């Protein structure tokens with residue numbers, strides 16, 4: 001019988017990443033480099049580096065202002081990048097606001113919506129939320145007197161949708177949730193949450209930091225009011241991301257920051273705002289970052305977001321299969337059986353602190369992350385100091401999982417000796 005080669009024998013397009021010398025998973029200096037920290041930040045391919053370098057070398061001028069070729073080119077490339085992001089999300093360009101990343105995008109929404117809320121109003125989020133979507137609402141709740149309600153987890157690490165049905169009601173003004181948990185890999189039931197938000201006239205906000213570039217995301221099908229993400233988690237540069245907002249929602253909001261570019265007319269007494277999306281982009285933007293993000297969109301679409309999703313899913317399945325055979329190891333996240341999940345595998349080994357585990361793995365060239373993953377309330381609910389998290393990108397392959405597995409066994413031997 002012909003033995004089928006597993007699709008994870010090699011990573012997708014791993015040769016495109018300067019930090020990964022080749023599919024043997026070594027770095028430029030020939031040291032083992034098993035990068036399993038893509039949920040924190042995904043590596044950058046050549047095409048993204050080239051796009052940013054091209055801007056700095058050939059037309060590094062400001063946008064929207066200059067009446068000369070280089071500035072016109074900068075504007076064109078910057079706006080083309082916006083159109084690429086819009087295309088990836090099935091949005092229109094005017095609905096895409098460039099920000100520093102998911103954190104700033106989520107803050108923008110909260111800064112603008114929270115002042116409209118007050119005592120008696122509620123914002124519903126999940127207990128899994130990243131601090132970027134939790135601390136923001138929590139702090140504004142103190143300032144404006146509304147309440148934040150948390151939807152909890154079930155024992156299988158999926159969202160307790162029954163509790164969501166109980167919590168979301170006419171008093172709910174915003175439902176703001178992540179699409180995929182960065183700490184557990186749980187995929188949240190967005191359609192049902194959106195329906196609950198709509199039935200109660202609440203805004204629906206999605207933190208897509210872990211999903212854009214990892215699975216298809218269509219804001220029209222999702223019917224969200226706002227959606228936030230970061231470029232660096234989808235193979236783009238750091239310091240750039242975007243906020244998608246439905247045109248009518250963005251039009252209803254006042255600007256976030258004041259300054260150049262976001263105005264049409266200024267007098268001593270008052271100002272008129274520029275049209276979308278410029279109304280929300282005060283000052284000189286991260287031009288190289290936006291152009292790099294546009295190149296990252298080209299990169300993921302050339303591979304196929306569906307292919308990336310399939311690949312990461314296969315890697316997660318393989319990692320779950322291997323890791324569950326390790327004595328004393330517990331996985332924190334949905335099983336692969338019949339549940340949708342992202343490419344994140346969180347675990348602890350009985351009697352070993354996640355920082356110690358992560359430290360030893362790092363020494364073996366296996367790059368994971370240990371700690372609370374910016375989800376302290378979640379860790380508290382789970383009664384954990386944190387977890388060790390392995391997260392996959394399109395460049396990972398079977399060798400990375402083998403290396404993870406053997407480094408965990410080594411850590412156990414060392415720490416339990």
Ligand SMILES: Cc1ncc(COP(=O)(O)O)c(C=O)c1O
Nearest residue numbers: 101102103130132182207209230
């Ligand atoms: C789910 C989620 N939301 C928000 C963020 C914040 O992203 P950034 O730090 O790029 O703004 C992260 C980062 O890990 C995340 O995983």
